Amino acid sequence: MMVSIGEVLIDFIALQEGRLREVRSFERHPGGAPANVAVGLSRLGVESALVSKVGDDPFGDFLLEELRNEGVRTYIPRDGERHTGVVFVQLIGAKPEFILYDGVAYFNLKPGDVDFSVLENAEVVHFGTVLLAREPSRSTLFGILRKLKGKVMLSYDVNLRPDLWRGRNGEMLRDVEEALRLADVVKLGDGELEYLRGNGIEPENFNPWLMAVTSGERGSELVGECCRVRVPAYRVEPLDTTGAGDAFMAALLAGLYHSNLLGKMELDEESLRRIGRFANLVAALSTTRRGAWSVPKMEEIILMREVRGLYQRSSR
Numbered sequence: 001m002m003v004s005i006g007e008v009l010i011d012f013i014a015l016q017e018g019r020l021r022e023v024r025s026f027e028r029h030p031g032g033a034p035a036n037v038a039v040g041l042s043r044l045g046v047e048s049a050l051v052s053k054v055g056d057d058p059f060g061d062f063l064l065e066e067l068r069n070e071g072v073r074t075y076i077p078r079d080g081e082r083h084t085g086v087v088f089v090q091l092i093g094a095k096p097e098f099i100l101y102d103g104v105a106y107f108n109l110k111p112g113d114v115d116f117s118v119l120e121n122a123e124v125v126h127f128g129t130v131l132l133a134r135e136p137s138r139s140t141l142f143g144i145l146r147k148l149k150g151k152v153m154l155s156y157d158v159n160l161r162p163d164l165w166r167g168r169n170g171e172m173l174r175d176v177e178e179a180l181r182l183a184d185v186v187k188l189g190d191g192e193l194e195y196l197r198g199n200g201i202e203p204e205n206f207n208p209w210l211m212a213v214t215s216g217e218r219g220s221e222l223v224g225e226c227c228r229v230r231v232p233a234y235r236v237e238p239l240d241t242t243g244a245g246d247a248f249m250a251a252l253l254a255g256l257y258h259s260n261l262l263g264k265m266e267l268d269e270e271s272l273r274r275i276g277r278f279a280n281l282v283a284a285l286s287t288t289r290r291g292a293w294s295v296p297k298m299e300e301i302i303l304m305r306e307v308r309g310l311y312q313r314s315s316r
């Protein structure tokens with residue numbers, strides 16, 4: 001099983017064009033990057049679970065139900081004091097304008113909320129940066145990762161949201177460095193890579209087992225100990241690129257799983273290329289559907305000529 005740990009929330013997506021201050025109506029979608037990855041994994045035939053926290057409120061009921069409908073196992077206690085996370089989003093060009101609510105349940109994740117045996121027995125534990133923006137979730141997440149280091153493969157999608165740190169950039173960068181030190185698999189966008197390098201952080205220096213850098217319609221680059229490979233994007237007519245990065249992340253992990261590559265000491269060039277092609281394909285297909293939960297099901301993908309030969313393990 002692969003376990004994601006992090007935020008699950010309601011994305012309220014603007015229904016009119018223009019700045020958030022002008023928008024009058026929003027549509028409700030389940031979201032949160034680690035939750036999106038858990039759903040993507042489940043759709044791609046990998047048993048998956050989400051560790052998080054929601055409020056004891058109707059939005060919490062909705063998210064738990066949606067995750068369970070997707071076949072994601074939920075280790076998500078209810079918070080009697082804090083509400084379920086919500087975010088209001090507008091896409092202005094390619095750049096999202098958003099209001100992410102503070103003081104919500106997932107930032108209140110405490111060690112006692114987490115069933116450690118679920119994490120300890122996972123094949124992969126996947127996490128992102130958002131929980132690191134507040135306490136107690138930051139200490140809880142770092143505590144868990146330090147205990148798991150070297151025992152379970154740790155996967156990190158950098159997914160930077162500097163607005164969340166509001167002027168505490170130094171703290172954010174220190175936390176990202178610590179997360180990079182702990183992670184075995186690292187994924188980040190080319191813009192994020194540039195930003196980190198501009199601040200003196202070179203992710204490759206932390207020697208991840210596998211690093212993937214995504215560049216939207218230009219595809220991705222995968223870096224392993226053996227070598228680096230550039231994989232062009234799969235060509236589609238995109239409708240909505242929200243969650244393309246999360247779809248890529250889920251497909252990267254699912255590709256490793258289905259090709260029996262998890263735990264291999266070294267990835268060769270051919271394996272990197274196949275995994276990259278699969279992740280690009282799934283991410284591209286996800287952009288042809290709306291919303292963040294837009295990864296196609298394995299049953300559909302497996303029929304495509306492009307993925308033949310990837311699967312030695314049977315899907316669920």
Ligand code: ATP
Nearest residue numbers: 189214215216217219220233243244245280283284
């Ligand atoms: P987000 O934060 O919106 O989820 P991201 O910045 O993390 O996205 P991108 O680099 O935009 O991630 O995209 C991830 C992957 O999705 C790319 O590497 C590529 O394979 C695929 N992708 C994204 N946009 C397109 C596109 N227009 N056409 C084809 N593939 C795309």
